[in-house]
Amino acid sequence: MENKILVIGLGSMGKRRVRNLIALGLKDRILGFDVREDRRKEAEQKYSISTFDTLESAMQSHKIEIFINSTPPHIHMQYAEIAAKNNIHCFIEASVVEKERILALSQRENQNTLILPSSTMYHTPMVKHIKRLVENQTIGKILNINYHTGQYLPDWHPWEDIGDYYVSRTDTGGGREIVPFELTWLCAIFGKVSAIGGMYGKLTDMNAPIDDMYHCLLQFTSGALLNLSIEVISAPKATRELRILGSKGIIKYTQDSNILSFINADMSDWEHIHFDTGTIEAQYINPEEPYIEEMKTFLEAIRQNNPTLFPNSLTRDYEILSLLENIESQSRHLGRDIVAAQSNALGAEAGENNFTQTSTTIPSGSIFEIESAFSSKTTRSLLGVSAAVGERRIADSSQKDNARHNSDENIMGGGR
Numbered sequence: 001m002e003n004k005i006l007v008i009g010l011g012s013m014g015k016r017r018v019r020n021l022i023a024l025g026l027k028d029r030i031l032g033f034d035v036r037e038d039r040r041k042e043a044e045q046k047y048s049i050s051t052f053d054t055l056e057s058a059m060q061s062h063k064i065e066i067f068i069n070s071t072p073p074h075i076h077m078q079y080a081e082i083a084a085k086n087n088i089h090c091f092i093e094a095s096v097v098e099k100e101r102i103l104a105l106s107q108r109e110n111q112n113t114l115i116l117p118s119s120t121m122y123h124t125p126m127v128k129h130i131k132r133l134v135e136n137q138t139i140g141k142i143l144n145i146n147y148h149t150g151q152y153l154p155d156w157h158p159w160e161d162i163g164d165y166y167v168s169r170t171d172t173g174g175g176r177e178i179v180p181f182e183l184t185w186l187c188a189i190f191g192k193v194s195a196i197g198g199m200y201g202k203l204t205d206m207n208a209p210i211d212d213m214y215h216c217l218l219q220f221t222s223g224a225l226l227n228l229s230i231e232v233i234s235a236p237k238a239t240r241e242l243r244i245l246g247s248k249g250i251i252k253y254t255q256d257s258n259i260l261s262f263i264n265a266d267m268s269d270w271e272h273i274h275f276d277t278g279t280i281e282a283q284y285i286n287p288e289e290p291y292i293e294e295m296k297t298f299l300e301a302i303r304q305n306n307p308t309l310f311p312n313s314l315t316r317d318y319e320i321l322s323l324l325e326n327i328e329s330q331s332r333h334l335g336r337d338i339v340a341a342q343s344n345a346l347g348a349e350a351g352e353n354n355f356t357q358t359s360t361t362i363p364s365g366s367i368f369e370i371e372s373a374f375s376s377k378t379t380r381s382l383l384g385v386s387a388a389v390g391e392r393r394i395a396d397s398s399q400k401d402n403a404r405h406n407s408d409e410n411i412m413g414g415g416r
Contacts, residue, residue, distance in 0.1 A: 003066075009069070010036075010040060013093055015046070017091075032050070040053065066090070067079060071093075077101040092116070092118060093118050094118045119184050121184065122185045122311045125276075138262060139263075140246040142244060145244050146227045147228050150230065150233060150240075151239075152233065183323060197330050199213075200213060200331050203233065213231040216228050242254075249264030258277065259273065259275070
């Protein structure tokens with residue numbers, strides 16, 4: 001009997017991984033597990049695979065060689081640890097929480113099976129070409145990187161409200177999740193980095209207690225600076241804008257045209273690399289090809305029993321999540337009621353640009369003390385309100401928030 005591959009969680013990412021495996025010619029080896037009957041039936045009908053409503057029934061019925069862990073981030077480790085105890089290889093979708101359990105798993109005594117975390121961006125044409133250009137020193141020494149990426153969070157799962165799945169949790173919120181997702185490839189190419197400062201918080205009235213914008217300044221050990229903006233409020237189209245300044249040239253990319261361009265002192269004009277759109281499944285944002293390549297690389301690492309063939313590891317994942325916490329600790333949190341504060345302030349002003357600050361104190365040493373940076377008193381006051389609103393930390397998620405997302409009806413649908 002052929003060893004099976006069990007996809008755990010048949011939400012949007014789980015279904016994508018099923019398609020990846022089918023594209024790699026492995027349909028006969030695929031099994032699915034989800035506690036939700038509707039998701040099991042959808043996977044059975046769309047992909048003609050067998051599914052199970054408990055992990056135990058799947059493992060008792062078949063010899064499972066590989067877990068594809070497509071659950072929500074806050075339960076990734078639950079199944080990764082089961083895989084480790086049962087000598088099952090395991091692929092884990094992008095993580096954002098439980099870094100200590102990730103570290104412990106990386107240091108486990110039994111290393112006979114491969115447990116590897118996702119690094120999807122590393123497999124995109126844009127990143128692969130940037131890596132080549134940087135390694136070849138096409139633009140000389142890297143000095144500065146400006147990078148802005150954004151999506152519209154409700155577009156991740158247009159068939160359901162964001163409040164119904166993990167992206168609306170404070171600790172695994174859509175904006176927060178994308179920070180390590182992007183930093184994984186940035187650090188793989190440009191090296192280790194630490195946070196200098198920044199701001200993050202909720203700028204919209206989305207129906208979730210999440211941070212939908214991260215804006216931070218970081219510095220690589222090489223000395224290069226990274227000005228990073230990550231948000232989940234870009235509508236009606238997703239955003240990805242990148243400009244890399246080197247000592248001898250420039251690399252730039254825009255998602256609007258899907259073109260990567262570069263120039264250096266030895267060139268008379270820009271050279272352009274045009275990328276195909278790829279295959280985009282209905283109701284998904286990103287193309288299938290990078291995910292297929294990622295899965296192919298993971299399976300090849302298993303076949304050769306060589307984790308170095310895969311561009312990510314549990315140890316690196318731990319480092320990236322530590323960096324996320326470093327960014328948050330070095331940044332100012334804007335507060336969840338920023339929108340209400342802005343609305344109240346603007347309403348009081350009634351269209352006049354002579355707002356007088358009364359109760360809000362601008363924090364000493366903040367950038368808001370520099371009046372020349374903001375010509376409008378209203379703008380300065382609003383920023384002061386935003387900066388002064390309570391400092392909070394991710395660990396303060398409410399019990400109600402946790403209960404909603406740990407229920408049996410929601411435990412299995414991870415991913416975009």
